[in-house]
Each structure stands twice: as structure tokens, then as C-alpha cells.
Amino acid sequence: MARQSLSRPLATAIGDGLVHAGVTVFDYGCGRGGDLRRLTDLDIACSGWDPAHLPSAPRVEADVVNLGYVLNVIEDPGEREQTLTQAWALARKALVVSARLTWDSRGLTGRTVGDGFLTRAGTFQKFYTQHELRAWIENVLQAPTLAAGPGIMYVFRDPATAQSLLIDRVRRASQPPEPWVGAQLLDQHQELLAPLVDFLNARGRLPRGDELPEAEAIKRKLGSIARAHAIIASTTGPEKWEQVRHRHSETLLVYAALALFEGRPRFTHLPPLVQNDVREFFGTYKQWCARGDRLLVTAGRQDLVDLALCAAPVGKLTPSALYVHTSALGHLPPLLRTLEGCARTFAGPVPGANLVKLHRGQPIVSYLTYPTFDLDAHPTLAASVLVNLRSLAIDFRDYRKIKNPPLLHRKEEFLPADHPDRPKYERLTASERRHGLYQNPESIGTRDGWVAALRRSGVAINGHRVFRARTSSSSQ
Structure with a gap:
């Protein structure tokens, strides 16, 4: 399969921080080596093997092994399982497994063969459901997994690595803090306190032990971390930090619920920073788990x-x-x-x-x-x-090939109140209302319906502004 860009599994692994310049990668079933060339361009040490294109290349251990869309073309279930096991044996830290999902079979013609499908071109394809793929990998390897995307699974040697990635996802889904801190800090303390401000924004609490390398310098200058925090709070407003603290407490609670969905880890399998988060916001691991259990049960009602x-x-x-x-x-x-x-x-x-x-x-x-x-x-x-x-x-x-796809209106309604683009979208909506474009909302939910409404109203949209449409007579 010839690709012009990095394959989706490896691009996903890079986006999740699993693959970077500090790790080695082995591509098990690398095809023509397109991913290897692109990884090399990113200064990522890599090598690969393929039974058809690089059969003589050695199969070597690496931090991360990629088994990209290989399993779905293996007709023999026993060979499929053996291939997964062999790839896992080479992975020191993680294995990235990807396969075609059932929706990829739409439009294909052919016949059923074994547990898969033989296409008209004579190629075998095994299509999985997301649940089937994950359950099969876990059953064969007996190792913790995490869904990286539709049809993509991570398998980890260390359970703490899976938990770190899971909580990072929960944190990324939270609203990032607004840059209101730096401009309000006292000038004479701005550089000194910047690391502490970053930690507070990232964790919602004061650092413990050696969590903040700059803590000793702050103590020498201001006496204690508590005094430094008091200066930050007095110059930026304590209510802001209460909001930050509350947001992080909720994020940790959501993570507790989702960790049960995955199979909650032991306390010692949590990253050290998260262990201290639990102590700070919930007192004990048992209380944190109990509240997460209740939240997950409630989400099922x-x-x-x-x-x-x-x-x-x-x-x-x-x-x-x-x-x-x-x-x-x-x-x-x-x-x-x-x-x-x-x-x-x-x-x-x-x-x-x-x-x-x-x-x-x-x-x-x-x-x-x-x-x-x-x-x-x-x-x-x-x-x-x-x-x-x-x-x-x-x-x-x-929907990309549909002639009349669904279309969005009033974009501001989907955004948080403090989103920087919301005022611009609100002004557009107000202008469209004045021009009568929302008089028949049931007819404007598709592109053709919207174009017809614009034509009836005699207006056009340029950027995020409404203009009177130029008629053929006025353009002559």
C-alpha cells in the first residue's frame, strides 16, 4: 500500500507522545517502507521487516513495535495469533496494533472465506468490530490495552503507562486555563513564580516533595511555597485558583470513573503525580475509588x-x-x-x-x-x-460524497462562553436573523436549503459577515 503521509496508527502514536525522537520503533510488516522513511525524517530511530518487501531484514527489539494493518490480511487464525505474539515479543514498552473495522467492508464485493472475506481482487480481509479486536488482543497477550482510535489499540508492558495516557486524555478534554495569570503577577516576582504558576495550573494544588525543581529557589527568596502561593493569589484573585482547584478535582473524579471502565489500577500503578493528586483532593485511594464508582453508576442511568x-x-x-x-x-x-x-x-x-x-x-x-x-x-x-x-x-x-450534506448554523451555541471566536459568531448570527434567514429553520439544515435561503433573501456570506448579493443587473 503506497502512502504519501505517515500511516494513521503511527501518526496517532506520535500525537499521544508514545513515539518521539527519544524512542526506537520497529515496523513489523513495513510494506515498502514508507513509514520508515517518514519516521527517519522526524529523527526517530526505526527499522522494519516485511515478508514480501524486506524478508531478509532482521526482526529486532524496539521500544515501540507497530503492527499496522497486518492481521486483517492473514487468512489462517493460528498464523494471525502467532504474528501478534511475535510482534509483542519484540516490544520493550508498547505495541501498536491496527486492523480494518467492519465499516471498511461496505461496498466490497466477494465471498466469505473462513472468518473473513475474499475480495474480487483475490485478497483476503478480516474485518473486526472495535470490541472484538480489543478482546482478541487482550485474550492472546494477557496484557493491558488502551484504544488509541477506531481500529487502533495500544498494548503496554507497564500498566502505569496506560494510566498516564488515560488521565492525559481526560485532562486534554478539560478547558485549558486562560492566560490571565502572567499579566497580573507582581513584576519583581514574575520570573521566580512562573514555574509555580505553571504547576498550579497543571495540577490544581501546591507541589509536594521534589515535584517542583524550582521550589528551593522560591523558598530562599520568599520563605515558603505557601507564602509564594499567597502572593500569586493576592495579585490574581483567590477565586480564580478555587476554580482551577475545583476543575482539577472534577477531572480526577472523571478519571476515577473511567479507570474502572478500563479495570482500575492499583494505587502503586498510578503515576507519582497522580498519587499525590488523589491524596490532595480525596484523602485516600479508597474514597477516590468509591466516588468514581458512584459517578460511573450514575452515568449508566x-x-x-x-x-x-x-x-x-x-x-x-x-x-x-x-x-x-x-x-x-x-x-x-x-x-x-x-x-x-x-x-x-x-x-x-x-x-x-x-x-x-x-x-x-x-x-x-x-x-x-x-x-x-x-x-x-x-x-x-x-x-x-x-x-x-x-x-x-x-x-x-x-458525508464527503453526499451532494447535499448537513450544514451548521449559530456556531457560537456549541462553544464555551469564554471562547475567543464566540463574539464573532454571535455577530454573524444576529446579522443573519435581521435578514430573515432563520424564518424557516427546518429548511436550512443542508447546504442546498441554506443556499436557497440566501438566494431568497438576496444576501451572501463572505467570511463571517453578511452582504447584499450582487444582482446580474447591478454587475453590468
Whole structure:
């Protein structure tokens, strides 16, 4: 398979920090070596083997081994299992496994052979469901796994590595702090206190032990970390830091719930920083686990989920769902963050998705991709991934070839109140209302319907502004 860019499994591993210049990579089944060339361009030490294109290359150990879309072309189930085991034996830290999912079989013609499909071109393909792929890998390798994306799984030697990545995902889904601190700090302490400010923003608490390398310098200058924190709070406002602390406490609680979904680790398997987070916000590991258990149980009660959807402080609520931009996920209450987190943990992060649809009345979460959300006033839907937590099924829908795709309006409704682009979107919506473009909302949900509404109103959209459309007579 010839590719012009890095394959999705390896690109995902780089995005998650699993693959970087400090680790070695072995590509088990590297094909023509396109990924190896691109990894080399990124200064990542790598090598590979392929039975057809590099059969004489040695199969060597590496920190990370990539088994990319190899299993699905092996017809013999025994050989499939052997290949997975051999690749795992070479992985010192992690194995990246990817395979085709059932939605990739749409439109193919051929016949069933064994547990797979023989295409008209004579090639064998085994298509998996997300749940089937993960369960099979765990059964064969007896090792902790984590979904990296639809059809992509990570397998780890160290359970703490999986937990570090899981909590990083939960933190990334939280709203990043606004840059309100630096400008307000006292000038004479700004450089000294910057590391402490960064730690407070990252953890929501004061550092313990040797967590902050700059702590001794701060103590020598100001007497104690507590006094340094008092200076920060007095110059930036203590209520801001209470909000930061509350946000991190909620994030840790959501992580506790999701960790049970994965098989909660022992306390000693948590990263040291997270262990101290637990002590700070929940007192004991047992109390933290108990609250996480209750939250996960609550997320399974659809009546409570529907109440939370109706009361959500962000997002666009419709009779069927709540829609939120990914930047607003951290503003949702822990119950809804846990529901979305369960879907993301099961399916893995969906590349390019920027809107999340939380369905009402059923435990379904959809990830919607609008590639031009930031650029277009009314972007069209390119793709969606639907995760059904009741049936543990994932479905993919491609809208790129649809002649009349769905289209977004009122983009500000999906964003948090403090999003920098929200005022611009609000001004556009107000202008569109004045021009009567929302008089028949049921007819403007697709591109053709919207174009017809613009034509009837005699206006056009340029950037995020409304203009009177130029008529043929005025252009002569």
C-alpha cells in the first residue's frame, strides 16, 4: 500500500507522545517502507521487516513495535495469533496494533472465506468490530490495552503507562486555563513564580516533595511555597485558583470513573503525580475509588443523564441531543464528561472530530467532523463516528460524497462562553436573523436549503459577515 503521509496508527502514536525522537520503533510488516522513511525524517530511530518487501531484514527489539494493518490480511487464525505474539515479543514498552473495522467492508464485493472475506481482487480481509479486536488482543497477550482510535489499540508492558495516557486524555478534554495569570503577577516576582504558576495550573494544588525543581529557589527568596502561593493569589484573585482547584478535582473524579471502565489500577500503578493528586483532593485511594464508582453508576442511568443534558451550561440542546464543541467538554458536569469519556475510552479519540453529540434517551455518543469549522461561517459535515455504549458498537458515516450534506448554523451555541471566536459568531448570527434567514429553520439544515435561503433573501456570506448579493443587473 503506497502512502504519501505517515500511516494513521503511527501518526496517532506520535500525537499521544508514545513515539518521539527519544524512542526506537520497529515496523513489523513495513510494506515498502514508507513509514520508515517518514519516521527517519522526524529523527526517530526505526527499522522494519516485511515478508514480501524486506524478508531478509532482521526482526529486532524496539521500544515501540507497530503492527499496522497486518492481521486483517492473514487468512489462517493460528498464523494471525502467532504474528501478534511475535510482534509483542519484540516490544520493550508498547505495541501498536491496527486492523480494518467492519465499516471498511461496505461496498466490497466477494465471498466469505473462513472468518473473513475474499475480495474480487483475490485478497483476503478480516474485518473486526472495535470490541472484538480489543478482546482478541487482550485474550492472546494477557496484557493491558488502551484504544488509541477506531481500529487502533495500544498494548503496554507497564500498566502505569496506560494510566498516564488515560488521565492525559481526560485532562486534554478539560478547558485549558486562560492566560490571565502572567499579566497580573507582581513584576519583581514574575520570573521566580512562573514555574509555580505553571504547576498550579497543571495540577490544581501546591507541589509536594521534589515535584517542583524550582521550589528551593522560591523558598530562599520568599520563605515558603505557601507564602509564594499567597502572593500569586493576592495579585490574581483567590477565586480564580478555587476554580482551577475545583476543575482539577472534577477531572480526577472523571478519571476515577473511567479507570474502572478500563479495570482500575492499583494505587502503586498510578503515576507519582497522580498519587499525590488523589491524596490532595480525596484523602485516600479508597474514597477516590468509591466516588468514581458512584459517578460511573450514575452515568449508566439514562434518566439522570437526560436531566444533566437539559441542564448543561454549554452546548446546543435539541429534542434529540446535546451538541458541544470539543473545547467545551471541560465545562460539562462530571456526569456528562464521564459519559463522553466512556465512549472515547472504548473507541479511542476520533481524529479530526470537533463536535460531540450526546444523544438523549439512549447511551450513544457521536463524534462529528467539520474540517472547516474555524474558517467557514457555515461548515458542512464530513464524517461521523457513532459509539453505542449499550451494544458496544461503532459506526462510521462518510458525508464527503453526499451532494447535499448537513450544514451548521449559530456556531457560537456549541462553544464555551469564554471562547475567543464566540463574539464573532454571535455577530454573524444576529446579522443573519435581521435578514430573515432563520424564518424557516427546518429548511436550512443542508447546504442546498441554506443556499436557497440566501438566494431568497438576496444576501451572501463572505467570511463571517453578511452582504447584499450582487444582482446580474447591478454587475453590468
